Amino acid sequence: MTQIARELPGSTELHSILQQIGHVQQQISDGERAQDVDNSISVFNNFGSKKFPQAIIIGVKKGGTRALLEFLRIHPDVRAVGAEPHFFDRFYDKGLEWYRNLMPRTLDGQITMEKTPSYFVTKEAPRRVFGMSRHTKLIVVVRDPVTRAVSDYTQTLSKNPGLPTFQNLVFKNSSRGLIDTSWSAVRIGIYAKHLENWLQFFPLSRLLFVSGERLVTDPAGEMGRVQDFLGLKRVITDKHFYFNQTKGFPCLKKPEGSSRPRCLGKSKGRPHPHIPAEVLLRLRDFYRPFNLKFYQMTGQDFGWD
């Protein structure tokens, strides 16, 4: 990069240099590879500007939101915050300027993005996002709510091995077979209810629903839809993915800022504990009417039933 800086580029080269700078800044802001970048890079830090995100991945928890964001970051016209900012749920009182400051710098034509999956189920989030900009594009990665619940439980169990069993938590104490909707692992999967809140502020056309299942079986196909929705050139294609047999998931041949193939970390794609089939069936029955409503609202059949 220092060499590029010394060579005084012509205007035609400037754009591609600025893009490279953007990528290096991304690495720095992610704090992932700061040690690989020498100090001279600081001279570039004022290129571009920090903007509010024009698109946010608002949900759902355990839907595949990290995979989607990492895949999107390959796109030269996408810049994203690495960590989840949790602004519209936890840190709203810090103010919009605090939020904007978290964003990476972008050049004209680049899209700023972030992902915080808990926004989808936060009652106040739609009004707050609307208050920032009514033009914000919203992406929701949805996954079969039964598998999502088990994935959510698996995550909590990994942090707290003494957790009661899934079947102990999923049913209300008082009566057999009644699903406990106060348990967040269950409540998050009632997608139709949460979507209603968002539709009070945003038209359906501002939302894109990505299938968490297809993101695994056909990542390039799903990324095509996402790029179209964001008004981006279709740069991310099947050439960018390979299926890693050991991981059991698609991985990136060349992730953003690296030339080596990379899969998501160990916390993504964890084995789930065995849950008795009748428990899962009962939960599937519970979700069916909500799923159907969700299919009607979105005009998409996700095939979970």
Ligand SMILES: Nc1ncnc2c1ncn2[C@@H]1O[C@H](COP(=O)(O)OS(=O)(=O)O)[C@@H](OP(=O)(O)O)[C@H]1O
């Ligand atoms: N390519 C790829 N690699 C690894 N994992 C993938 C991938 N695509 C989707 N998934 C699924 O993503 C699930 C985790 O979802 P999130 O990233 O939304 O989780 S979180 O809410 O941010 O914790 C994670 O859930 P679990 O399988 O339960 O771990 C995965 O099934």
